Every structure is written in structure tokens, then in C-alpha cells.
Amino acid sequence: MGLLTNKFQEDNVIVEKLEKLLNWSRSTSPWFFQFGTACCAIEMMAAAAPRHDIKRIGFIPRSSPRQADVMIVAGTVTMKMAIRVKKLYEQMADPKYVVAMGSCATSGGPYWQHGYHVLKGVDIVIPVDVYVPGCPPRPESLIEGLLKLEEQILEDRPLTRKMT
Amino acid sequence: MSADKEKLIAELVNKGLDGDMDSVNACEDKIIRGKAKAMIMKVKKGTIERPPKPELAANEKIDSKTPESLSKDEMISYLVNKGLDGDMDTVNVCEDKIVRGKAKAMIMKVKKGTLERPEMPILDSPVSSGEPLEDNTQDDDKDTFQKIKKLIYDKFPNSIIENEEGDYIQIKPDEWNELAVWLKSEPSLLFDSLQCQMGIDIGDDNLESRYNLHSMELDHYIEIRIAVPRSDPKIPSVEQVWRIADWFERETYDMLGIEYTGHRDLRRILLPDDWEGWPLRKDYQVQETYHGIVVPKMKEGWE
Amino acid sequence: MTVDFIFDGLNQLFPEFAGNDIFLIIAMLLPVAALLGFITVYGFGVIYSEIKVSSFIQDKTGPMGQGPGLHAGKWGLLQPVADGIKLFIKEDIIPASADKPLFILAPFLIFIGALTSFIAVPFGEKIIITDMNIGIFYIIGVGSLAVIALILAGWSSNNKWALFGGMRSAAQIISYEIPAGISLVVVIMIASSLNMQEIIAYQAGGLFNWIIFDNPFMPIVFIIFFISVLAETNRTPFDLPESESELVAGFVTEYSGTRYAIFFLSEYANMFVVSAVAATAFLGGWQSPFSNFLNSPAWGVFWMMSKTFFLIFVMIWVRWTVPRLRVDQLMHLCWKVFIPIGLFNVFAVAIWIVVRGS
Numbered sequence: 172m173g174l175l176t177n178k179f180q181e182d183n184v185i186v187e188k189l190e191k192l193l194n195w196s197r198s199t200s201p202w203f204f205q206f207g208t209a210c211c212a213i214e215m216m217a218a219a220a221p222r223h224d225i226k227r228i229g230f231i232p233r234s235s236p237r238q239a240d241v242m243i244v245a246g247t248v249t250m251k252m253a254i255r256v257k258k259l260y261e262q263m264a265d266p267k268y269v270v271a272m273g274s275c276a277t278s279g280g281p282y283w284q285h286g287y288h289v290l291k292g293v294d295i296v297i298p299v300d301v302y303v304p305g306c307p308p309r310p311e312s313l314i315e316g317l318l319k320l321e322e323q324i325l326e327d328r329p330l331t332r333k334m335t
Numbered sequence: 336m337s338a339d340k341e342k343l344i345a346e347l348v349n350k351g352l353d354g355d356m357d358s359v360n361a362c363e364d365k366i367i368r369g370k371a372k373a374m375i376m377k378v379k380k381g382t383i384e385r386p387p388k389p390e391l392a393a394n395e396k397i398d399s400k401t402p403e404s405l406s407k408d409e410m411i412s413y414l415v416n417k418g419l420d421g422d423m424d425t426v427n428v429c430e431d432k433i434v435r436g437k438a439k440a441m442i443m444k445v446k447k448g449t450l451e452r453p454e455m456p457i458l459d460s461p462v463s464s465g466e467p468l469e470d471n472t473q474d475d476d477k478d479t480f481q482k483i484k485k486l487i488y489d490k491f492p493n494s495i496i497e498n499e500e501g502d503y504i505q506i507k508p509d510e511w512n513e514l515a516v517w518l519k520s521e522p523s524l525l526f527d528s529l530q531c532q533m534g535i536d537i538g539d540d541n542l543e544s545r546y547n548l549h550s551m552e553l554d555h556y557i558e559i560r561i562a563v564p565r566s567d568p569k570i571p572s573v574e575q576v577w578r579i580a581d582w583f584e585r586e587t588y589d590m591l592g593i594e595y596t597g598h599r600d601l602r603r604i605l606l607p608d609d610w611e612g613w614p615l616r617k618d619y620q621v622q623e624t625y626h627g628i629v630v631p632k633m634k635e636g637w638e
Numbered sequence: 639m640t641v642d643f644i645f646d647g648l649n650q651l652f653p654e655f656a657g658n659d660i661f662l663i664i665a666m667l668l669p670v671a672a673l674l675g676f677i678t679v680y681g682f683g684v685i686y687s688e689i690k691v692s693s694f695i696q697d698k699t700g701p702m703g704q705g706p707g708l709h710a711g712k713w714g715l716l717q718p719v720a721d722g723i724k725l726f727i728k729e730d731i732i733p734a735s736a737d738k739p740l741f742i743l744a745p746f747l748i749f750i751g752a753l754t755s756f757i758a759v760p761f762g763e764k765i766i767i768t769d770m771n772i773g774i775f776y777i778i779g780v781g782s783l784a785v786i787a788l789i790l791a792g793w794s795s796n797n798k799w800a801l802f803g804g805m806r807s808a809a810q811i812i813s814y815e816i817p818a819g820i821s822l823v824v825v826i827m828i829a830s831s832l833n834m835q836e837i838i839a840y841q842a843g844g845l846f847n848w849i850i851f852d853n854p855f856m857p858i859v860f861i862i863f864f865i866s867v868l869a870e871t872n873r874t875p876f877d878l879p880e881s882e883s884e885l886v887a888g889f890v891t892e893y894s895g896t897r898y899a900i901f902f903l904s905e906y907a908n909m910f911v912v913s914a915v916a917a918t919a920f921l922g923g924w925q926s927p928f929s930n931f932l933n934s935p936a937w938g939v940f941w942m943m944s945k946t947f948f949l950i951f952v953m954i955w956v957r958w959t960v961p962r963l964r965v966d967q968l969m970h971l972c973w974k975v976f977i978p979i980g981l982f983n984v985f986a987v988a989i990w991i992v993v994r995g996s
Contacts, residue, residue, distance in 0.1 A: 196723035199710045224698040226689070229710060229717065237731060237894040240724070250625050251607040264894040265729040287614055287621040288606060295628060 190330050197240065197266065198324040200229045201317075204239035204263065206256070208246030211273035211307040215245045218310035230317060236262045241320065242297075245307075247275035247282065248290045260297045266329065270316055271299045274306045281306070340367060345386040347371035352378060352385060361422035407434060412453035414438035419445060419452060477502075479555050483524060490517060503545075503558040511561060512571040512597070518548065519576055525550045526557065529577035534587035536616050540565045542591055546573075563593065565616075572598035590615040640669045640767050669767045673756055677907055684906045685718040688954050695958045728895035733796060736892065740794035744787050745893070745900040751783030752907035759914045760834045762924050762939040773834035774822055777915055778815070781870070784908065785811050788889055791901075795892035803888030806965055807872060813972045814869035814876075820980035821863035824987050825919040828852055838923030848922040853990045855983050860920045862976050862983075864949070867912035869968070871905060873953055875960045876968055913949035914942070921945050 207215050218225050219232060233239045236259045248256055260269070271293050274280040279291035293299060300323060303316035343362075348371050351359045359375070362368045377383045410429075415438050417425040426442070429435045444450040480502050487504065488495050491514050496505040506514065518526045526548040534544050546559045561570055572595035574580045584595045585604040592613035595601055602608060611622045623629070645665040655661065693700030701714030710717040732741055755777045757767040770776055785808050792804015826832060828849055829840040841848050850856050869876040890901050917923060922945075924938030932941075963971070 192723070193727055196720045196727070199720035200717060200724050221696055221698045224693075224700075226693060227699055227702045227714070228704055229701055229720070231689075235891045237892055238890070238898055240728075250610075250628065253628055254626060262731075264731050287619075288610075290628065 190328060193329055194325050194327050197327070198229075198321045200231070201240045201268070201321065201324070202231050202233045202238060203241040203243050203270075204236050204259070205232045205234065206242055206244050206259065208244070208248060208252065209273075209275065211245035211275070214307040214310060214313065215243060215272065218313045223310035223314060225314060225317060228314070228317065228321070236260075237264055239263060240266065241268045241270060241317075243270045243272055243313075244276045244293045244297075244299075245272040247280060248293050248296075249288050250290060251288070253290045253293075253296050256293065257296045266327070268300045268320060268324070269293075269297055270301045270303060270320060272303045272305075272313060272316070273308060274304055277302045277304055343367055344371050344374065345388065348374045348378065348386055349388045351375040357421040358424060361417060361420050361425075410434055411438050411441065412455065415441045415445065415453055416455040418442040480557065483555070483557055486521070486524065487514070487518075490514075503560050505560050505562070508561045508563055508570045512573060512576075515573040515576045523553075525552050527551055527577075529573075529579055529583070530556075532580055532583035532587065534591040534593055534615070536565075536591060537562070538617065542568050542593055542616075544570055544587060544593055568593040569596055570594075571596055572601075574598050589613075592616065640765060641665050643764070644668055670757075673753075673767065677753070677756070677903075680910060681903050681906055682718045682722070684909070684950065685721065685902075686715065687951075689717065690714070691951065691954050692958045695955070722899065725899040726896050730896065731892075731894050733892055735796045737794035737796065740790045741892075742897075744791035744794060745897045745904075747790065748784050748787035749900050749904045749907075751780060751787060752904040752911065754783075755780045755911045756907070758834060759911060760838060760918060760923055761942055763835075763935040765935075765939065766835065769833065769835055772832045774826065774832050774837070774915065774919070777911065778819060778822065781908070781911065782811070782815065784870075784904075791893070792889040795889070797892055800889050800891045803891070807889060810872070810876060810965075810968060811870055813969060814866045814976075817862050817972065817976035817980045818866035818870060820977070820984060821859045821866070822915075822919060824856075824859050824983055825849055827984075827987060827991060834918055834923075838918055838925060841922040841925050842929075843925075844929035845927040848920065848925070848927075850920040853987060853994075855986050855990070856920070858979065859983050859987075860916070862980055863920070864916060864952075866972075866976065867916065868953060868956065869972070871908045871912060871953075873905075873909070873957055875956070875963045877957075877962060909950055909953060910946065913946045913953070916949055917942065917945035 205212075205215065207213075217223065219230075230241070236242070240263075242260060242263060244256065260267070271277050275282070275289070276293045279286060279289055282289040283291055290296065301316050301320045303313055305312050308316070344367055347359045347362060347367070351371060352375060359368060359371050362371070374383070374386070378385050410431075411434055414426045414429060414434065418438065419442060426435060426438050429438070441450060441453070445452050484495070484504055487506075491506075491510055493507070493510065496507060498505045518524055528549045528551055530547040530549045532544065532546050534542060537543050541562045542565055543560055543562045545561075547556065548559065549556050563570055568591075570593060572580070572584055574584060574595070574597070581598075581600070582604060584598055585601060587593050588595060588598075588601055589603040589605050590613060603610065606614070607625075610625070612619055614621075642665075645661055648661045648665060652661075690700045701710050701717040703710040703712055703714045703716070710720060732738060758770055758773045758776050760766040760769075760773075788804050788807045788811070790804075792800045792802075792807070795801070825837065829837040831837060831840070837849075845851070850860050890898055893901060922941075924935075924942040926932045926937060926941050
């Protein structure tokens with residue numbers, strides 16, 4: 172709360188940008204769409220378990236893509252699955268973000284050289300915001316990635332007119 | 336249980352109740368040993384009566400089996416091992432004086448330390464029901480295999496292709512279905528479990544499909560191989576004989592392109608349905624794009 | 639009560655315009671506005687407590703306000719506020735093949751069903767928006783509007799998971815209304831009135847005058863009623879319609895943003911209403927458990943709120959303790975276990991009343 176209390180030094184009224192309110196609300200409660208495909212999914216479940224808890228930073232798991240903000244792609248994405256990944260990404264409601272968890276989602280993982288059916292990185296089909304490397308990344312790594320995503324959301328400009 | 340085995344169990348139970356647990360423990364056969372121990376427990380508790388001590392025939396005594404097929408050396412090693420384990424009775428009962436003497440001498444030497452303990456030869460293990468075709472020894476394995484091969488050859492002489500080494504049977508794909516049905520139903524073979532079916536590209540313009548069969552009743556294994564040319568790979572499907580072959584054959588079809596005629600639902604199982612090519616063939620070239628997604632072999636910028 | 643009170647007050651304040659229709663409208667709208675405010679605050683509170691209580695049950699800490707920047711306040715108190723704002727500024731997606739009018743109508747209907755039953759809930763001795771002489775009957779009747787809304791939501795989404803969820807939910811709700819109604823019939827027999835305030839007035843005089851201690855069958859009746867209303871509000875262990883592992887998200891699969899927020903909120907509003915009805919009918923409403931002590935009207939609000947919130951806490955507690963029931967086990971429980979026991983209770987209590995004298 173440091174941001175706000177500092178401003179109350181001289182006056183009783185503070186003026187802030189609406190963007191900051193919107194960004195704050197989106198960054199504080201990013202509901203994630205659990206899209207675990209392979210071994211990284213186990214680490215994602217471990218991150219949601221009591222020991223390292225991602226609920227305390229606001230990430231609540233939802234199972235329907237329409238109600239989620241963030242899609243955590245955890246695990247290997249094959250060509251067969253890539254089409255579904257794209258479909259689910261398009262079903263998410265704006266504003267949406269993607270976290271590529273693990274080396275398979277980042278760049279094909281251990282299958283980068285000979286995997287003929289593996290998608291070499293999920294950013295070939297959907298735009299990714301945060302890459303979390305590791306095979307699989309420990310829950311602490313995933314939490315660091317998610318916190319970076321929250322910082323990124325705080326710097327978003329939703330109400331500014333975008334240049335086309 | 337045959338009469339011999341019952342007598343043996345009665346013998347062991349009596350020995351055990353008299354205090355000689357060593358001879359019970361030295362018995363090789365797990366099943367007989369277990370039954371004897373269980374009976375001893377029950378008699379001690381009082382649930383059943385002590386069985387009468389069977390008459391001792393000449394050499395039909397303590398050892399669970401005196402297999403005739405053991406050679407002299409193996410007999411000596413067997414007796415030495417028994418003696419070292421504490422069962423001197425087996426040694427004493429052996430009729431052949433020379434073998435007995437040699438065994439006792441060896442036991443002394445091993446106990447003193449001048450000689451190493453010889454290996455225990457593998458003896459037969461009784462099978463529950465039916466006439467087993469094979470023993471556990473290496474020789475008997477080969478025996479069984481030859482017997483099965485001979486049986487198949489007698490019934491389907493046109494199918495077998497001779498092969499030199501190995502413990503597999505190479506057959507032609509034409510009568511495979513009838514052969515499979517016969518293999519499953521023939522009482523002395525009874526191959527009711529298809530353990531594994533795989534396809535392999537063995538070069539020379541040939542693809543091969545290999546079947547590992549196992550009989551749960553009679554406990555024997557066999558491998559069957561069928562080779563087909565690369566340009567027209569067609570093998571009759573055995574899906575209706577062993578139901579697990581359904582998915583095995585789909586996988587082989589998916590990876591190698593071997594078409595199983597008569598399969599009711601032959602489609603790809605791992606790759607997407609509109610994938611082109613058979614990946615596990617040696618001359619496979621991965622396709623360029625799939626639904627617009629480029630399938631690069633190497634991502635650009637990597638080395 | 640409250641509407642009459644405000645109407646009389648306005649008449650006294652402005653005697654020259656007494657009896658005007660405008661006053662009646664104002665008298666009706668003011669309490670409703672207050673009610674909406676109450677629901678909003680209550681919504682934030684119950685969502686926060688659900689997340690926190692569920693996290694404590696699972697040995698976690700729940701949102702603690704950690705994260706970059708100005709985050710969710712100390713102990714995560716601003717978390718539900720952030721959730722609410724985020725849901726409202728999300729994109730509003732209506733699937734192209736969905737039935738558009740029904741799709742838009744469903745969240746409204748379910749909220750109407752939840753909201754209109756609030757007007758018969760007695761918050762205190764004189765604080766009830768309308769004191770109807772058929773109070774309980776009204777609440778049960780209006781509460782069934784949710785069924786229509788759920789079927790509409792499931793059907794109009796044009797999604798097979800949503801359809802399954804909607805149908806199952808409809809079957810569940812209309813089945814479990816029967817044991818709930820039967821249990822309330824027992825209460826009505828004992829208190830001889832349908833009026834909410836009269837039922838509470840019957841229970842005056844301390845802890846052992848509450849209806850739940852009236853005769854030995856009442857605890858069973860209360861348990862059946864409580865479990866049936868758990869099923870009516872689609873809470874675990876009966877949350878098959880919105881279960882995650884089975885039907886992607888049940889009937890709310892295709893809803894995003896504000897519409898989803900309304901479904902979400904109406905579930906909690908429903909929870910409040912049924913807890914309030916349970917507290918009124920069985921636990922004495924705004925009566926204090928001590929016969930003379932802490933008995934004033936202001937304390938009445940406190941007692942009513944605490945009983946209701948305790949029952950809501952039990953609902954949240956049960957949700958995170960018990961696994962989910964399969965749909966056939968659910969139906970079996972309702973039709974083959976609860977209804978026979980409920981009917982038996984009706985007869986037993988009736989005989990008790992006749993024998994003992996009321």
C-alpha cells in the first residue's frame with residue numbers, strides 16, 4: 172500500500188490514472204487456465220499445493236478458458252495438440268496472457284532435434300508473454316515467472332489508443 | 336498332486352514335527368516346502384492330525400526330485416550343495432558309492448576351505464496342471480521350441496520359412512490367421528496371451544512384424560516373425576484372435592504403414608489422422624507443414 | 639415492516655402529500671437499495687471468507703496480499719475487490735452459435751430468483767422488508783426460479799458440457815426441493831403459522847425454546863433440511879453441475895466477465911437466503927439464546943447475522959471436507975433416503991403434537 176499512503180502526505184485528495192486501477196485489478200487476480208500436458212503439469216500442481224501456494228498471489232485455477240486470464244502451457248505440445256491450443260487461446264476472453272512453462276513449451280525441450288511431431292516451442296502458434304525455463308521448473312521458478320507476469324501486467328496501457 | 340509328492344510332504348511333515356526343520360528347509364521345491372510347513376503349523380495347532388510316516392523306498396526319499404537327467408558331475412554338485420546346507424541325509428541315501436564318496440570328500444574340502452563351493456544345478460519345478468512341454472533347463476527350452484516348431488510345421492507346412500539360428504519362427508503372411516487360431520486353441524500349445532506385437536524396418540526393402548506369444552496355462556513362450564516387402568505391406572490381422580492386437584496393430588500401422596487386412600478399425604492411434612508418412616521407416620522424410628504450422632527439423636538460429 | 643415504516647414516516651414528515659403514490663414507490667425502493675448495498679458488501683465478505691477458510695482447511699494461507707506493486711492489501715483483504723473489478727472489465731463473449739436472447743437472459747433470471755427472496759428474510763425484530771403472512775412459502779416458491787435460469791444457461795450455450803451441467807442441475811434442484819419443503823412443513827406444524835416473524839416469536843424464551851429442541855425428531859429434520867439446501871444451491875458435495883473435473887465448468891462454461899460474476903454472486907446470495915431460512919425456522923431467528931439477556935431489537939440483528947453466518951461457515955467447511963457425489967448417488971440419496979425419512983418425520987411430529995398438546 173506504499174504507493175497510495177505516500178500521496179496522502181499533504182492533501183486529502185489524490186489523483187491517479189484509471190489505468191492504474193484497471194492494471195492493479197488485473198494483476199492482483201489473474202485466474203489461470205490450467206493447461207497441463209505433460210510432466211510440467213505435475214510441477215504446476217505442486218505449485219498450487221499447500222507448500223508453495225500460488226493462490227496467495229492471486230492465481231486461482233479455473234477449468235474453462237472463457238473465465239481465465241492467463242493460460243499456463245505446461246508440458247510438451249505436439250502438432251496434434253497445437254491446433255487445440257490455438258483454439259483454446261482464441262476462446263479466452265481479452266485481455267489474456269500466456270506463460271510458457273518448461274523447456275518443451277519454450278523451445279521444444281529435449282525433443283528439439285529429432286522430434287518430428289513436437290512443436291518446437293508454443294510461441295509458433297500463440298503469443299507468449301513469459302517463458303519459464305526448466306525441465307521441469309521448480310515451483311519457485313514458476314512463481315518467479317508468474318510474479319514477472321504480474322509486473323508486466325502492471326505496466327500495461329489498456330486505455331491508450333494503440334497505433335495501428 | 337501325484338502320490339510321490341504327497342508322500343514327500345508327509346515325510347517332511349514328520350521330519351519337521353520330530354524336530355528336524357533342516358530337511359524341510361533344504362527341500363528345493365517351494366510349493367512342497369510351503370505345503371509341508373503349513374501342515375506342520377496346523378498339526379502343532381491341532382487342527383489336523385499328524386500324517387502317517389510313509390514307507391521309505393530305496394532312493395525315493397528326501398529330495399523333492401532326483402532327476403534322472405542329471406549327469407554324474409551335476410549329481411555330485413547337487414549332493415555337495417545339499418550337504419553343505421545341512422541335509423546329509425540326501426548324500427547318504429545316494430546309491431552310487433562313487434558319487435557318494437566324491438560328494439563327501441568335496442564337502443570336507445569346501446568346509447576346510449581348499450575348494451570352492453560348486454554351483455547348484457537347476458532342477459525341475461513341478462507345474463500345476465497339464466503336461467508341461469518344457470523344463471527350466473536351457474536344454475529343455477530348446478527342446479520345447481523344437482517341439483512347437485515341429486508341431487507347427489506338421490500342421491502348416493507351407494508357412495514356415497527355415498531360419499538358421501535363433502528361437503523365433505519365421506512364417507509367411509498368407510495363412511497367418513488360421514495359424515493364429517490354431518495356436519490359441521491347440522491343447523498342447525494354448526497360446527492365449529499376445530505379450531507384444533511390434534513392427535520393425537529391417538532394411539533390405541523389408542518390413543517385419545513380430546509377435547511374442549505366451550501361454551499362461553502351460554508357461555511357454557514363442558516368437559513369430561512375418562516379413563513383408565516395403566512396397567506392399569499387407570498382413571492378415573489377428574485382432575479377432577487376441578483382442579489386444581487391436582491397438583498393437585494400429586500402432587504398427589501408424590508408425591510403419593503395415594496394413595493389417597481384416598482389422599475392423601485400422602486408423603492412426605498416436606499421430607493425427609491427416610499426418611503424412613510412416614515415421615519409423617528408415618526412409619522417412621518429415622513433412623514440411625502441418626495445417627500451416629511449419630515442422631522444421633531444426634529451429635532457425637540453432638546449431 | 640420496513641416498507642410500512644418508511645411509508646408512515648414519510649406521511650408524517652410531509653403531511654400535505656400524505657398517501658401519495660410517490661411515497662409508496664420511495665418507500666419500496668429505499669429498502670431495496672439498502673438491500674443491494676448489503677448484498678454487495680456481503681458478497682465481498684463471503685468470497686473473501688470462502689477463499690480464506692478454504693485455504694486454512696487445506697493448510698495454505700490463501701491470498702496474503704503478496705506480489706509486486708500495490709497488491710491485495712494486508713491479509714489479502716482487497717482480493718475480492720480486485721476479482722470483481724477484473725471480472726467487470728473483461729471482454730464480453732457471446733458464442734456465435736449460442737442462442738443470444740436466452741444467453742443474455744439467464745444470468746438476469748438467476749439473480750432475480752436470488753434477490754426477490756431477500757425481501758422476506760427477517761433481519762431483526764422490526765427489520766424485514768415485507769412481513770408477508772406466507773413468508774416461508776414465498777421464499778420456497780421464488781427460489782425455484784433458479785431452475786429455469788440454469789436450464790436456459792445450459793441450453794443457450796450450445797455446448798454439450800453446459801447442457802449436461804444445466805440438465806443435471808435442474809434435476810438436482812427440483813428433486814431436493816421436496817425434502818426441504820417437507821422439513822419446513824414440520825416447522826410450520828409446530829409453529830402453526832407461515833409468517834416468518836410469528837415463527838420466530840414462537841421460539842421466544844431462551845435456548846431450549848428453539849424449534850430444533852422441540853422434540854427428539856427435530857435434529858433429524860434440521861439435518862435433512864440443511865443437506866437439501868446444500869443441494870439446492872449447488873454446493874459441494876452436490877456441485878456436479880459446476881464440477882471441474884467432469885464437466886469443464888458445468889453450465890457456466892461459456893460465460894465470461896460480468897455475466898459470470900452475476901452467476902457467481904447469485905450462488906452466494908442464495909446461500910445467504912437459505913441459511914437465513916434455516917436460522918429462522920430452526921434456530922430461533924433474532925431471538926437470543928438467553929431469555930432475558932441481550933434481548934433488544936438491536937441485539938436481534940446481531941443474533942440473526944451470527945446464526946446465518948455460522949451456517950454459511952458450515953457450508954464452506956463442508957465444501958472443502960467432503961468429496962463430490964455422483965449424480966446417481968445424489969438422486970438415490972434424495973428419493974430413497976431423504977424423502978422417506980422426511981415423510982416419517984412429518985407423521986411422527988404430528989403424532990407428537992397431538993399426544994403432547996401443542
